[in-house]
Amino acid sequence: MKKIFLTRTLDDLTLKKLKKRYQVEVHSGKIPISQTKLRSKIRGIEGLICFPYDKIDKKTIDLAENLKVISTYSVGFDHIDTEYAKKKGIKIGYTPEVLTDATADLTFALLLDLMRRVSEGDRTIRKKKWNEVYGAFDYVGFDLQGKTLGIIGLGRIGRALAKRASAFDMKINYHNRKRVSKTLEKTLGVKFASFEKIITESDIISIHVPHTKETEHMFNSNVFRKMKKTAFLINTSRGKVVNEKDLITALKKKTIAGAGLDVFEIEPIEKDSQLLRLENCLITPHIGSSTIETRKKMAEITMKNLDYGIRGEKPIYTL
Numbered sequence: 001m002k003k004i005f006l007t008r009t010l011d012d013l014t015l016k017k018l019k020k021r022y023q024v025e026v027h028s029g030k031i032p033i034s035q036t037k038l039r040s041k042i043r044g045i046e047g048l049i050c051f052p053y054d055k056i057d058k059k060t061i062d063l064a065e066n067l068k069v070i071s072t073y074s075v076g077f078d079h080i081d082t083e084y085a086k087k088k089g090i091k092i093g094y095t096p097e098v099l100t101d102a103t104a105d106l107t108f109a110l111l112l113d114l115m116r117r118v119s120e121g122d123r124t125i126r127k128k129k130w131n132e133v134y135g136a137f138d139y140v141g142f143d144l145q146g147k148t149l150g151i152i153g154l155g156r157i158g159r160a161l162a163k164r165a166s167a168f169d170m171k172i173n174y175h176n177r178k179r180v181s182k183t184l185e186k187t188l189g190v191k192f193a194s195f196e197k198i199i200t201e202s203d204i205i206s207i208h209v210p211h212t213k214e215t216e217h218m219f220n221s222n223v224f225r226k227m228k229k230t231a232f233l234i235n236t237s238r239g240k241v242v243n244e245k246d247l248i249t250a251l252k253k254k255t256i257a258g259a260g261l262d263v264f265e266i267e268p269i270e271k272d273s274q275l276l277r278l279e280n281c282l283i284t285p286h287i288g289s290s291t292i293e294t295r296k297k298m299a300e301i302t303m304k305n306l307d308y309g310i311r312g313e314k315p316i317y318t319l
C-alpha cells in the first residue's frame with residue numbers, strides 16, 4: 001500500500017477511509033509537528049496531508065523523493081513553496097469555497113464582539129467587577145447601523161462578509177486589486193474605494209487578502225497612524241499581513257481602538273505575546289473554518305485531492 005502522512009489528526013471517519021486505501025501515519029499529540037520530524041517523515045511517502053502550521057519549504061520538498069501530492073487542509077497555502085513543488089512535479093490540493101461562510105461568520109462574530117464588548121464584559125463579570133459597568137454610560141459599545149466597514153480583499157470571504165454587514169445596515173467600502181463588476185457591487189451593496197480612503201474613513205477594517213510578498217505587513221505603523229482613533233481592525237486571513245509589533249504599539253497607545261485577531265505572525269501564538277495582555281485586543285485561536293459542518297467538508301475535499309494527486313491526476317481544487 002502507498003504511504004501517506006498526516007501532520008495532524010482528522011476525524012475518525014476520514015481516517016478510517018484513508019486507512020482502507022493507504023498505509024497511514026499520523027503525527028499525533030497536541031502540538032504542531034517539528035520541522036525536523038516533518039522532514040524525516042516526508043521521505044518515502046507519496047501523499048502528504050498538511051495544515052497551515054506546517055512549513056513545506058524547498059529543503060523539505062527536496063527530501064520528498066516519492067511525493068506526488070501535497071493536500072493541505074486549508075484554503076491558504078502560503079506555508080507551502082507551491083512554485084517549487086510544482087516544478088518538482090508535485091501536485092497541490094487545497095480547500096477553497098467550503099469554508100467561506102464559516103470564516104465570514106467568525107469575522108462577523110469578532111466584529112460584533114468588539115463593537116458590543118462581549119468578551120470584555122465576560123472577563124469583567126468573571127472578575128466580579130460589576131461596579132465598573134453599573135452606570136448607564138460605564139460600559140457602552142457602538143451601534144453597527146450606519147458604521148463604515150472597510151473590506152480589504154473582496155474575494156469569496158470578503159463578499160460573504162459584505163452580505164452579513166449589509167443585513168446590519170452598515171456602509172460598506174472595499175478595496176481590491178481589481179474592481180468587481182458594477183452588478184456585483186450593487187448586489188452586495190458595496191462601493192469601491194482606494195486603500196487610503198478605506199484606512200482613513202472606516203470604523204472597522206477587515207482583512208481578507210492572502211499572505212504574499214506584496215501583502216506582507218500591509219498593515220503597519222504608517223497605516224495605524226492614519227486610521228481613526230475609534231477604528232477597529234479585524235484579521236481572519238493571515239497573521240503576516242499585519243506587522244504585529246506595530247499593532248501592539250498602536251493598541252497600547254490607543255492609536256486605534258482595538259483589534260480582533262484570529263491569526264498571528266507566529267502560530268500557535270507565543271505564550272508571552274503582549275497581545276494576550278491587551279484588553280482592547282480580542283483573540284481567537286485560528287478558528288475561521290472551525291465548524292463541524294465545514295471541517296467535515298474540508299476533510300472530504302482534502303482526501304479527494306490526495307486521491308487524485310496520488311493517481312497522478314489533477315486534484316479537484318488545485319493551483
Ligand code: DGY
Pocket residue numbers: 052073074075076077099237286288289
Ligand atoms: C485556511 O483554511 O487557510 C484557514 O485559515 C483555516 O486554517
